[in-house]
Amino acid sequence: MENNQTRPAVRRIAPSADIQELPQSYVVRLDMPGAAKDKIKAQIEEGVLTVEVTVSAYFEKDATLLLDDSLPIEYHRKFSLAEDVDQQAIDAAYELGVLTITLNKKQHFLPRSISIQ
Amino acid sequence: MLVRFESTPITVSPLEVLFDRSRMLPDMLWRGFAPQTEAYPYVNIADIKDTLHVVAEVPGVPKNEIKIHLQDDLLTISGERKIPEQKEGGAYVRQEIQYGPFERTFKLPYEVDASRVSAEYTDGILRIQLPKTEAAKPKAIVIQ
Numbered sequence: 001m002e003n004n005q006t007r008p009a010v011r012r013i014a015p016s017a018d019i020q021e022l023p024q025s026y027v028v029r030l031d032m033p034g035a036a037k038d039k040i041k042a043q044i045e046e047g048v049l050t051v052e053v054t055v056s057a058y059f060e061k062d063a064t065l066l067l068d069d070s071l072p073i074e075y076h077r078k079f080s081l082a083e084d085v086d087q088q089a090i091d092a093a094y095e096l097g098v099l100t101i102t103l104n105k106k107q108h109f110l111p112r113s114i115s116i117q
Numbered sequence: 118m119l120v121r122f123e124s125t126p127i128t129v130s131p132l133e134v135l136f137d138r139s140r141m142l143p144d145m146l147w148r149g150f151a152p153q154t155e156a157y158p159y160v161n162i163a164d165i166k167d168t169l170h171v172v173a174e175v176p177g178v179p180k181n182e183i184k185i186h187l188q189d190d191l192l193t194i195s196g197e198r199k200i201p202e203q204k205e206g207g208a209y210v211r212q213e214i215q216y217g218p219f220e221r222t223f224k225l226p227y228e229v230d231a232s233r234v235s236a237e238y239t240d241g242i243l244r245i246q247l248p249k250t251e252a253a254k255p256k257a258i259v260i261q
Contacts, residue, residue, distance in 0.1 A: 019211040022204055029201070031214055033176040033241030058172040058242075063163035066226065097176030097241015 010054060010074040015099075017077065024110055026085065026103040032075045033097030034058075040094060042101060044087050051099065052076045157219050158194065158243075167249040169225060176241030177201075177214070183243060187231055194243065195220035228253040 018029040032040070034055040042051045055073045059065065081087065081103065089104035161172040173194055175183060183196040197218045229247035236245045 016213040016215075017211060018209065018214045020204075020207045021210050023206045026210075027204075027207075029177075029214060031174075031176040031241070033174045035240060037240075058161050059163040059165065059170060063165045063170070065161075065163050066169075067160060067162040094240075096179060097174070 009071070011071045012074045012076055014077050015051075015075045017079075019079075024105055026082075026105070028079065028101040028103065030075070030077065030099045030101070031097065032094075032099050034073070035075070035094065035097070035099075037094045040092075040099060042090075042092050042099070044081065044090065047081050047083075047087070049079045049081055049101070049103070050077075051079075051101070156221060157215065158221065160194070160221060160223070162223070164226070167254055169227075169229060169245075169247040169249075171223075171243075171245040171247065173221075173243040173245075174241060175238070175243050178241075180238040180243075183238065185236055185243075185245060187229070187234060187247070190225045190228060191222055192225055192245070192247070193220060193222045194245075 015030040015032050017031075020027045020029075028049075030051060032051075032053055032055070035053040040051070040053040042049070044050075053075050055075070057072045084105045085103045086106045091102040091104075093100045159174040163170045163172075171192065171194075175194075175196065175198075178196055178198050182199070183194070186193040186195070195218070198216045200216045225247065228250045230250045233248045234245065236243065238244075
């Protein structure tokens with residue numbers, strides 16, 4: 001009998017995320033250790049932020065694994081953005097295996113103080 | 118401000134035996150669905166050409182906050198992941214990342230040469246290499 005069972009090519013993981021709201025922005029932190037900075041894809045399409053990157057397997061295929069798996073890891077996560085996010089004003093930084101995305105709020109949603117004449 | 122896991126340790130550190138596969142299964146099962154709950158950090162170990170290669174995922178922890186301790190055949194990785202600096206007026210709307218002290222101890226499958234152990238940390242990944250001692254390597258025995 002033919003063996004139709006196929007082994008997955010990657011381990012797909014939704015990275016853990018912290019989201020912090022500040023007066024003028026949102027800060028999203030994602031744990032994605034081992035990623036090459038230039039391989040990380042972060043894009044916004046139709047109000048959805050998608051972040052993904054594939055991290056190479058930690059060991060060669062012929063290594064004797066004593067704990068865990070030899071598959072590459074694919075980090076993948078999507079976030080629906082609140083309507084106050086300015087989709088044109090986004091910054092991202094990758095440090096210590098953590099991706100930090102800053103989403104600025106649209107100007108007209110920012111708190112304003114109104115001076116009384 | 119909502120901050121969870123501030124003072125509780127991320128994990129209790131039971132002694133982990135490399136070949137205990139029953140311990141490995143829950144890690145693999147849960148990893149895809151849930152934030153880290155039990156063993157932290159995630160560790161992968163391979164035996165390549167008489168050297169143990171340990172790869173630990175420790176994102177968000179500067180290397181000077183990570184401690185590696187080797188005593189006899191026990192390897193311990195410990196440290197603390199600190200909460201990033203809070204900006205004024207900030208509030209968490211979601212918090213899945215766990216912060217606090219962590220520790221994991223492994224029983225190594227063979228004796229390693231402590232003087233030749235090396236470690237490096239890049240992009241949240243800690244890699245430790247522990248070469249087998251000459252005494253632990255298999256030897257061919259000549260029949261007299």
